[in-house]
Amino acid sequence: MGGAVRILRLDLTAKDLRAAAGREKDGSAARRMLALAMVLDGMDRKSAAESCGMDRQTLRDWVHRYNAEGLDGLHDLKTPGPTPKLTAEQQAELAKLVEAGPDPARHGVVRWRRVDLRDELQRRFGVALHERSVGKVLAKLGYRRLSVRPRHPQADEEAQEAFKKNFAATVAAQLPDRAKDKPIEIWFQDEARIGQQGTLTRVWAKRGTRPRAPRDQRYEWAYIFGAVCPQRRATAALVLPAADTDAMSMHLAEIGRRVAPGAHAALVIDGAGYHVAARLSVPSNITLVRLPPYAPELNPVENVWEYLRGNKLAITVFESYDDIVDKSCAAWRFFADDPERVASITSRTWATVIP
Structure with a gap:
């Protein structure tokens, strides 16, 4: 065993060392600080070491480290671990x-x-x-196994990026003169078929098992026509038996009633045939803004459908058409009655309200 080694660093007193030990989250380093404080107070090395759970030689080694590095030297060195096989x-x-x-x-x-x-x-x-x-x-490297989002093989990513980048200018250019001086609301619209031949979803189950869930095999369905204004947390929806021009006109009328008084809505829609039909009835307080072709990922209402199917409409057996309508209405109300949920799912930074 080597001889005693003096504590050469005098920048910290015994009181300072005790204070540092009190702030230290590493218990081992705190005990070493207390042992050094005892030595500075005049306690013999053997007693100071034993009172802090170490032998005299170990304390001597920590004195060396403290003299050379200060308080940082009282912490355990992190081992580098094995050398990665991949550079x-x-x-x-x-x-x-x-x-x-x-x-x-x-x-x-x-x-x-x-x-x-x-x-x-x-x-x-x-x-x-x-x-x-x-x-x-x-x-x-930051990778995880994630579910992929569908992308149409004809989707034009450059066109989608241009749509987002120029969204404000696109909307401004399409607004009629009667809307120029009005507050502008940005709305998104889409529809989803809900019914028998329903969907499944993920559930908690023991590893290695194959959980089972009911899935209807019949062929009745209805359509939820849904629209949201993320900024106002406002929604407008109808559950209808078909998706056609008449149904779309009814939904546009419902959206028009939900637009704030004195405001004008820029309604973002996809290019479905009944969205662009000549006989489509568009209220005077709505301007239709069409998405680029094959770009459902730009419409946040698609995320609403995913959310509702995963939380309210999957693993469900519908007894009749009326049952489909009732459960579809309940699912939409579940979504629409929580304004924070509406904003969280549908807000997009690129979809700004025009001043």
């Missing part, structure tokens, strides 16, 4: 590989599995990893 450059290439997705003709799969990426890493870099290790690397 930073290889991890970056893995990220690009995940973003690009597999080539079905070349890789034989339509989505990456960990085992596929394991084999590709072995082929590209000669690095052998277990598929669980591949999963850990992906998690470190």
Whole structure:
């Protein structure tokens, strides 16, 4: 055992060390600070060490660290851990590989599995990893397994980005003269078919089991025509037996009644045939703004349908058409009666109200 080592640092007194120990979240470091404070108060090294749960030699080692580094030296050093098998450059290439997705003709799969990426890493870099290790690397890079959103093969992403970027100007250009000096509300509209041949959803179940749920196999349905104004947290909806021009005209009339008095609504809709029919009846306080083709992801009402199917309308057996109507109305009220939920699901930063 080596001889005693003096505490050479005198920038902190015993009182200062005790105060630092009281603020310290690391219990081991706090005990070392208290042991040094006892030594500075004149206690012998052996007693100071034992009172703080260490032997005299260990205290001597911590004195060395304290002399060299101050309070920071009283913390345990973090071990660097094993060297990653994939270099930073290889991890970056893995990220690009995940973003690009597999080539079905070349890789034989339509989505990456960990085992596929394991084999590709072995082929590209000669690095052998277990598929669980591949999963850990992906998690470190910020990747998770997520449900994909559908995208129409003819969707034009540049047109969609241009629509968002120029949204305010697009709306302003389409407003009639009678709306120029009025407050402008941005509304979104869409419709969804609800009924038998319903949908399933995710549920909590034990790992390895296949939970079962009822699914109707009959063919009655109705349509929810829904519209939202995210800024006002306002909604307008009808449940109708068909989706056609007459039904759309009825919904437009309902939306017109929900627009604030003295305001004008810019109603964002898709290009469905009955949305653009010549005989469509559009109220005077509404201007229709059409989305780019094949761009449902720009319409937040699509997210409302997803929310309602996942929380109110999935795993449901409808006994009759009237039952479909009743449950569809109840589901919409469940959504519309919570203004914060309306704003949370449907607000879009690019859809700004025109001054």
